[in-house]
Amino acid sequence: MRASLQWMRALLNATMARHAIAWLCLATLAACVILPVPIPQAGGPTEASRTNVPLESPDGIVRGQTTRADVLMQFGEPDGRGSDDQWFTYESQVRRGGVRWAICVAAGGPGAAVGGCGKVGHWLAVRRMVVRFDATGTVADVSLDSVDCSSVDDTDCPSSRGGDLQQADRETLARQQAETLGPLQASYPSAFVSVGAKGMCHRSTEGSAARGALEVRSHGLDWQDWQGQQHLLAWDADTAIEGPAKSVFFWWVDVRTRDGACTSFTVHPKDVHGIPGKSVASELRDLLLRLRDAPGAT
Amino acid sequence: MRRFPIAVVVLALALAPLPWPRAPGVARAGESASAPLRLDFLDEPGITQVDVSARLGQAHAAFIRDGVWAYRLRGNATNGWIVIARPSGKHAATGESWKGVDADLMLQFDEHGLLLRHALLPVHAAGATGQ
Numbered sequence: 001m002r003a004s005l006q007w008m009r010a011l012l013n014a015t016m017a018r019h020a021i022a023w024l025c026l027a028t029l030a031a032c033v034i035l036p037v038p039i040p041q042a043g044g045p046t047e048a049s050r051t052n053v054p055l056e057s058p059d060g061i062v063r064g065q066t067t068r069a070d071v072l073m074q075f076g077e078p079d080g081r082g083s084d085d086q087w088f089t090y091e092s093q094v095r096r097g098g099v100r101w102a103i104c105v106a107a108g109g110p111g112a113a114v115g116g117c118g119k120v121g122h123w124l125a126v127r128r129m130v131v132r133f134d135a136t137g138t139v140a141d142v143s144l145d146s147v148d149c150s151s152v153d154d155t156d157c158p159s160s161r162g163g164d165l166q167q168a169d170r171e172t173l174a175r176q177q178a179e180t181l182g183p184l185q186a187s188y189p190s191a192f193v194s195v196g197a198k199g200m201c202h203r204s205t206e207g208s209a210a211r212g213a214l215e216v217r218s219h220g221l222d223w224q225d226w227q228g229q230q231h232l233l234a235w236d237a238d239t240a241i242e243g244p245a246k247s248v249f250f251w252w253v254d255v256r257t258r259d260g261a262c263t264s265f266t267v268h269p270k271d272v273h274g275i276p277g278k279s280v281a282s283e284l285r286d287l288l289l290r291l292r293d294a295p296g297a298t
Numbered sequence: 299m300r301r302f303p304i305a306v307v308v309l310a311l312a313l314a315p316l317p318w319p320r321a322p323g324v325a326r327a328g329e330s331a332s333a334p335l336r337l338d339f340l341d342e343p344g345i346t347q348v349d350v351s352a353r354l355g356q357a358h359a360a361f362i363r364d365g366v367w368a369y370r371l372r373g374n375a376t377n378g379w380i381v382i383a384r385p386s387g388k389h390a391a392t393g394e395s396w397k398g399v400d401a402d403l404m405l406q407f408d409e410h411g412l413l414l415r416h417a418l419l420p421v422h423a424a425g426a427t428g429q
Binding site: 045047050052072073074077085 | 361364365366395402406419420421423
């Protein structure tokens with residue numbers, strides 16, 4: 001139901017689509033209805049929100065001079081804080097006045113019914129201040145964003161806790177760790193990674209698998225698993241690179257490190273539809289061999 | 299005289315409500331305390347983290363590296379303040395809401411735990427006021 005509401009909301013952002021939905025609702029009056037929701041013209045802050053967030057970059061914060069303690073004493077406890085207090089977020093949410101619209105959907109039959117309402121358009125004006133600090137705890141940067149959005153639970157409003165900033169921090173850290181394996185040589189947008197027991201290669205899409213791209217770097221491979229955990233596999237002259245070997249539908253390249261651990265990879269390039277053939281795996285194996293044997297690679 | 303059964307006495311003691319010490323003016327999340335607090339004591343010289351803990355309870359947030367504690371308060375300077383305790387367990391996730399909070403009390407201590415400065419910041423006003 002929630003997914004369908006989000007889908008409808010996205011559609012309603014376009015004027016033509018708004019008309020189309022209106023006609024659709026008229027045609028199936030029992031299924032959905034668009035309701036006007038009056039909000040006092042003045043609007044006002046939401047109950048759960050603070051209001052002491054400035055409109056412009058405050059004079060009291062000077063880059064390179066103001067300390068983290070100064071910021072805390074001036075603006076109070078932040079809504080969000082980064083790892084090691086590298087940044088703080090302060091957010092204010094104000095309900096926009098006037099008539100706002102909601103779409104309500106109901107479906108079901110005798111004995112069972114489901115329904116719900118979703119906000120259409122921008123109900124909120126959100127202002128967020130992000131203060132970043134350097135390693136000495138002094139202000140490095142201040143930014144203020146004002147966004148009209150519909151719901152703090154959705155992705156269109158900035159996260160008061162700085163969830164987007166935390167995600168960006170994780171990505172930066174992952175990139176820095178990956179760069180320790182040298183420059184990027186190739187990237188596969190979709191891959192399965194199967195970690196075998198010692199001395200054995202597992203070669204299965206079940207279990208551990210890459211979530212995003214598999215990156216091939218000068219001195220190793222890096223990928224993220226389904227939990228978002230980053231994995232690095234560095235190779236040296238003793239690393240065995242074997243395959244491709246077929247298991248069920250997929251061709252796998254095995255990388256066996258000096259300690260006997262075997263990690264198997266099957267990759268899917270962007271331009272190949274369906275299950276890639278042996279040639280794709282062979283190309284990966286050749287690339288890994290070339291990088292392992294390159295002068296100064298290890 | 300008939301002797302009172304020992305088992306009844308033990309049971310009565312076991313079920314008797316025990317007083318649980320709580321600093322006046324400190325409320326559990328969503329609760330109101332009976333005696334609102336005044337913050338005048340913060341202006342006295344030599345106030346330490348221990349003094350503050352004894353009066354206000356556990357801070358809502360602590361910024362250890364900077365020696366800063368944050369308390370969320372409900373009320374006003376005239377009628378006194380109620381400290382809104384930090385939610386625990388499954389309610390901790392709701393800690394970001396400022397609903398029912400009137401002011402943020404920020405306290406900075408030095409490395410010895412001595413109060414350096416404090417600020418009482420209204421969270422639902424257009425500006426912040428330091429003390």
